[in-house]
Amino acid sequence: MLPSYGVIGVFAIVAILFPLVALSIAWLVRPKKPTPLKKSTYECGMETFGDTWVQFRVQYYLYALVFVLFDIETVFLLPWAVVYNQLGLFALAEMLLFITLLVVGLVYAWRKGALEWL
Amino acid sequence: MAEPAVYAAFFILAAVTLGGAIAVVTARNILHSALFLALVFVSVAGLYVLLEAPFLAAVQILIYVGAIIVLILFALMLTRRITGERVRQTNAQALPAALAALALLAVLGGLVATFAWRVSTESPPPNTVPLLGEALMRTYMLPFEVAGVVLLVALVGAIILAKER
Amino acid sequence: MLDAIRNLWSLIYNLFPNLAQALAAFLRGTGLPGWGVDLLMALLSALVVVISVLLGMLGMTLMERKVMGRMQNRLGPNRVGPLGLLQPIADAIKFLIKEDIVPTNADRWVHTLAPIVAAIPAVLVYAVIPFGKGMAAADLNIGVLYILAVSSITTIGIVMAGWASNNKYSLLGGMRAAAQIISYEVPLVLSMLVAVMLAGSLSLGKIVEAQGGLLGILGWNVFRVPFGTLAFLTYMICAVAELNRTPFDLPEGESEIVTGYITEYSGLKWGLFYLGEYFNAIAVSAIATTLFLGGWQGPILPPYVWFLGKVLVIVFILIWLRSTLPRFRVDQLMGFAWKVVLPIALVNIFVTGAAITLWQAFVK
Numbered sequence: 339m340l341p342s343y344g345v346i347g348v349f350a351i352v353a354i355l356f357p358l359v360a361l362s363i364a365w366l367v368r369p370k371k372p373t374p375l376k377k378s379t380y381e382c383g384m385e386t387f388g389d390t391w392v393q394f395r396v397q398y399y400l401y402a403l404v405f406v407l408f409d410i411e412t413v414f415l416l417p418w419a420v421v422y423n424q425l426g427l428f429a430l431a432e433m434l435l436f437i438t439l440l441v442v443g444l445v446y447a448w449r450k451g452a453l454e455w456l
Numbered sequence: 457m458a459e460p461a462v463y464a465a466f467f468i469l470a471a472v473t474l475g476g477a478i479a480v481v482t483a484r485n486i487l488h489s490a491l492f493l494a495l496v497f498v499s500v501a502g503l504y505v506l507l508e509a510p511f512l513a514a515v516q517i518l519i520y521v522g523a524i525i526v527l528i529l530f531a532l533m534l535t536r537r538i539t540g541e542r543v544r545q546t547n548a549q550a551l552p553a554a555l556a557a558l559a560l561l562a563v564l565g566g567l568v569a570t571f572a573w574r575v576s577t578e579s580p581p582p583n584t585v586p587l588l589g590e591a592l593m594r595t596y597m598l599p600f601e602v603a604g605v606v607l608l609v610a611l612v613g614a615i616i617l618a619k620e621r
Numbered sequence: 622m623l624d625a626i627r628n629l630w631s632l633i634y635n636l637f638p639n640l641a642q643a644l645a646a647f648l649r650g651t652g653l654p655g656w657g658v659d660l661l662m663a664l665l666s667a668l669v670v671v672i673s674v675l676l677g678m679l680g681m682t683l684m685e686r687k688v689m690g691r692m693q694n695r696l697g698p699n700r701v702g703p704l705g706l707l708q709p710i711a712d713a714i715k716f717l718i719k720e721d722i723v724p725t726n727a728d729r730w731v732h733t734l735a736p737i738v739a740a741i742p743a744v745l746v747y748a749v750i751p752f753g754k755g756m757a758a759a760d761l762n763i764g765v766l767y768i769l770a771v772s773s774i775t776t777i778g779i780v781m782a783g784w785a786s787n788n789k790y791s792l793l794g795g796m797r798a799a800a801q802i803i804s805y806e807v808p809l810v811l812s813m814l815v816a817v818m819l820a821g822s823l824s825l826g827k828i829v830e831a832q833g834g835l836l837g838i839l840g841w842n843v844f845r846v847p848f849g850t851l852a853f854l855t856y857m858i859c860a861v862a863e864l865n866r867t868p869f870d871l872p873e874g875e876s877e878i879v880t881g882y883i884t885e886y887s888g889l890k891w892g893l894f895y896l897g898e899y900f901n902a903i904a905v906s907a908i909a910t911t912l913f914l915g916g917w918q919g920p921i922l923p924p925y926v927w928f929l930g931k932v933l934v935i936v937f938i939l940i941w942l943r944s945t946l947p948r949f950r951v952d953q954l955m956g957f958a959w960k961v962v963l964p965i966a967l968v969n970i971f972v973t974g975a976a977i978t979l980w981q982a983f984v985k
Contacts, residue, residue, distance in 0.1 A: 368718050404959070450615055
């Protein structure tokens with residue numbers, strides 16, 4: 339098993355080097371003439387209004403929260419899916435119970451408006 | 457024993473883990489701390505691979521790096537101004553805390569080094585996922601369902617907390 | 622005579638594995654230690670994969686512009702080189718020579734790291750994809766999970782880009798893009814699980830082999846109605862959303878939010894984001910082919926030809942979607958993920974499970 343992961347490791351090194359090499363080539367080749375105007379923040383050609391921060395919107399956080407929980411659920415689903423062929427109806431019923439618990443959570447989130455954008 | 461490649465990989469991963477962990481607690485910018493934490497998670501996943509637990513390694517990256525760090529980053533970005541907020545990572549009790557941590561390290565390290573660990577002579581199974589599936593569905597069915605209940609409770613609780621005006 | 626033809630055919634059929642074996646035998650013959658040979662072969666396979674995908678990506682950028690052009694009743698780029706074939710080279714040179722502007726007060730390190738963190742998973746995904754029979758660089762037995770885990774790292778790159786640019790629009794765009802990606806990730810996993818259940822393994826090689834079936838065509842997962850087709854559709858929807866392509870490209874929609882999290886990037890850093898997006902698009906097509914269209918399975922022609930053909934078809938479908946469909950609004954996008962696609966994907970899993978159990982009971 340480990341030799342395959344050795345190949346993955348080599349791939350990872352190539353994957354890390356590839357952007358680095360590309361960026362180095364670009365760094366050698368391109369002009370470097372920063373001016374304050376060029377480095378100013380882009381706001382459709384105007385001066386920026388105020389500091390850079392975003393109005394606190396709890397929606398983003400709620401999506402991430404629900405996502406964490408459903409991600410963990412899918413992690414439980416993965417080994418179940420692999421052995422499903424050998425396990426039969428009992429495993430289906432068990433998983434149905436597990437998923438139902440989480441669907442209850444999803445419905446709760448839906449009703450409470452945690453999944454609305456606004 | 458293990459081949460030199462495994463040793464080399466272990467030392468590199470351990471160095472990255474420890475260095476990253478130190479960077480998490482000493483970085484000035486809290487968002488940098490979060491990113492170093494992501495690095496620590498990735499190298500811990502590498503350590504899991506060396507222990508022949510690839511499923512756990514992949515799940516570590518999927519959940520920790522893919523979900524939890526995103527959650528942390530969202531929370532940080534929604535509550536801070538972006539430019540140049542410097543966090544003081546030390547306070548007056550830094551030195552006693554460091555000494556206590558070192559003492560803990562000495563105790564744990566001594567324990568680990570001197571305990572007579574039993575080493576298994578069997579080789580790890582080549583394909584762990586079907587075994588995990590069967591264990592989850594048969595032997596550990598009850599903890600599995602209880603985990604579902606815990607997740608539900610966590611979801612409901614978090615939504616209540618986040619939605620209260 | 623017939624024997625010679627048969628030998629030649631089997632040589633062509635297994636062209637790349639044969640080449641790899643010949644090379645490995647040659648390297649061993651030169652007296653390198655075993656681990657050296659393995660390392661060199663791994664390095665070579667990584668480089669070959671990366672360079673082929675890079676060429677494919679350049680081709681895809683050209684294909685996209687020309688196909689979109691034709692769909693909009695105009696010619697695509699046709700000035701640079703014959704039929705515009707050198708256009709990608711011109712684009713690549715343009716990326717390299719543009720000045721890199723890091724805005725004032727932006728976080729330099731994170732600004733530079735973000736495109737790298739976004740580009741690395743796009744390359745790493747290709748390590749497990751079987752390009753032909755016996756042609757996966759590393760056929761892990763957790764192949765599908767590996768792909769999911771590695772793709773989830775891109776989200777962090779996007780959030781880093783949004784925050785490091787010190788620009789309201791970048792921040793907003795980055796967070797929206799991240800929210801969109803995570804919303805569509807759960808149904809994505811669920812649709813991939815259907816293929817896993819049908820094959821009984823997370824290994825991509827085994828999933829392809831399980832689609833061997835009748836005549837090499839009818840065994841494909843997409844033809845296993847209704848759950849296979851539904852899983853394929855769900856996968857395509859979620860994958861297009863993950864790629865931030867139209868119709869789900871609100872985070873990058875030029876008229877809405879400037880360019881979202883990529884606004885403050887120029888030169889090769891922008892090029893790396895662009896590259897990451899196209900690498901991911903081809904990866905998504907390759908994964909869809911492997912999981913649902915039978916991978917390299919197919920009668921008569923060599924496996925890698927089938928694989929390439931199927932990937933081209935899916936890439937064409939992606940481009941077609943981009944030219945045809947209007948953009949979703951952000952609340953429609955999110956509502957769609959959680960309230961429509963996720964329930965459908967969950968129900969699909971159970972339908973698949975029930976179907977498998979019924980089939981087993983029937984066969985016994």
